[in-house]
Each structure stands twice: as structure tokens, then as C-alpha cells.
Amino acid sequence: SQKIEQNSEALNIQEGKTATLTCNYTNYSPAYLQWYRQDPGRGPVFLLLIRENEKEKRKERLKVTFDTTLKQSLFHITASQPADSATYLCAPENAGNNRKLIWGLGTSLAVNP
Amino acid sequence: ETGVTQSPTHLIKTRGQQVTLRCSSQSGHNTVSWYQQALGQGPQFIFQYYREEENGRGNFPPRFSGLQFPNYSSELNVNALELDDSALYLCASSLGGSGSYTFGSGTRLTVV
Numbered sequence: 680s681q682k683i684e685q686n687s688e689a690l691n692i693q694e695g696k697t698a699t700l701t702c703n704y705t706n707y708s709p710a711y712l713q714w715y716r717q718d719p720g721r722g723p724v725f726l727l728l729i730r731e732n733e734k735e736k737r738k739e740r741l742k743v744t745f746d747t748t749l750k751q752s753l754f755h756i757t758a759s760q761p762a763d764s765a766t767y768l769c770a771p772e773n774a775g776n777n778r779k780l781i782w783g784l785g786t787s788l789a790v791n792p
Numbered sequence: 793e794t795g796v797t798q799s800p801t802h803l804i805k806t807r808g809q810q811v812t813l814r815c816s817s818q819s820g821h822n823t824v825s826w827y828q829q830a831l832g833q834g835p836q837f838i839f840q841y842y843r844e845e846e847n848g849r850g851n852f853p854p855r856f857s858g859l860q861f862p863n864y865s866s867e868l869n870v871n872a873l874e875l876d877d878s879a880l881y882l883c884a885s886s887l888g889g890s891g892s893y894t895f896g897s898g899t900r901l902t903v904v
Contacts, residue, residue: 713893782834
């Protein structure tokens with residue numbers, strides 16, 4: 680069955696460092712992969728979408744890579760800030776009108792001042 | 793441009809009762825998806841509506857049903873509530889077959 684694995688342990692880093700979150704998927708050939716941020720009790724907020732023919736995508740302090748051979752995406756936050764503390768979810772997705780996101784459990788990130 | 797609005801924000805129901813959750817999609821979006829998120833878990837796909845038709849369904853029993861209206865707003869109905877239905881229910885809207893999703897803040901349902 681399709682499976683998505685994200686860093687199982689919470690990530691604690693010091694302010695100013697780069698946070699790297701991992702998303703591995705199996706039995707899946709996604710056309711896109713999306714990353715979202717979720718704060719407690721709130722809905723996920725879209726951050727970045729990367730397509731299968733893109734190796735890397737950037738947005739301000741965020742960078743996502745997508746390696747379809749390794750079946751892995753890495754999500755980087757550079758110059759991290761305490762406000763970046765949240766749970767980060769990855770969601771690979773097939774193409775087409777019948778869209779269905781399958782989510783990982785998320786990685787909890789804590790950025791310490 | 794408004795985002796996705798869900799109502800109510802919190803709800804407490806008794807086992808066996810029925811509940812209706814509502815979602816107003818983002819302006820310009822024609823697709824609505826519903827997700828169930830238990831504490832500490834990722835969202836689980838319930839179903840999706842595209843132009844008022846169900847367009848995909850996850851592994852949820854038939855007592856979970858939905859509707860999409862001509863203005864693309866949507867309802868999620870759950871019959872015969874069970875304790876395990878307690879969760880955050882998320883609605884997400886999107887435009888057709890690609891691109892990002894805009895989520896509402898969710899409805900926290902507690903079944904006692």
C-alpha cells in the first residue's frame with residue numbers, strides 16, 4: 680500500500696540554523712509533492728508545490744527538493760526563527776482531476792531562541 | 793478574496809446522533825475535499841466533490857456522506873456517530889486538477 684514517512688522524531692534546532700525535514704514515500708509515483716505547515720488546532724497552510732520534473736524549488740527562506748529516484752523530498756528552512764515552530768506535512772499527489780492527497784504524519788519542528 | 797470558512801468551529805454530539813458540518817470554499821475554487829484528522833495524525837481523505845459530483849472517496853463507511861452546492865460550498869454529514877469519529881474535520885478547496893489546496897480552520901467534533 681502507499682506509504683509516506685516523515686521524520687518520526689520531533690526536530691529541535693537553534694534559531695538561525697537550517698532545519699531539514701525528510702519525506703519518503705513508497706508504492707507511489709506522484710506527479711506533485713506539496714508541503715504544508717500546520718499549527719495546533721488549525722488547518723494546514725500551503726507552503727510549496729514541486730512537480731516531478733523539478734529538482735528544486737525555493738520561496739524566500741524555504742527550499743524543497745524532489746528526488747523521484749530516491750522517492751524522497753527534503754524541505755529546508757534556512758535562518759530559522761521561533762515563529763517557524765509548527766508541524767510540517769508533506770503530501771505527494773497523483774495528477775488528474777481525481778485528486779486525493781495522502782499525508783504523512785508530519786514532523787514537529789521547534790526552533791529555540 | 794476570501795479563504796475557506798468552516799462551521800461550526802466546535803461541536804459535541806452523543807454517540808448515535810447525526811451531524812452536519814459546513815464549508816464555504818475559496819472564491820474561484822470549484823473542488824472541495826474533506827479530511828478527518830485525529831490527534832497526532834496526518835489528515836485522512838474522506839471524499840472530494842468537483843462541480844457538485846463526488847469525485848473520489850477514501851476508506852470511510854457510507855455513513856459519511858456529502859454534498860456540494862452550485863456555489864461550490866459543501867456539507868459533510870455523518871450518521872450514527874461513533875466515539876472514534878471524534879476528530880478535527882478539515883475542508884479544503886482547490887481549482888480543478890492541479891495546484892495547492894486552501895484549508896479551513898476545521899471543525900473539532902467530540903462524540904461522547
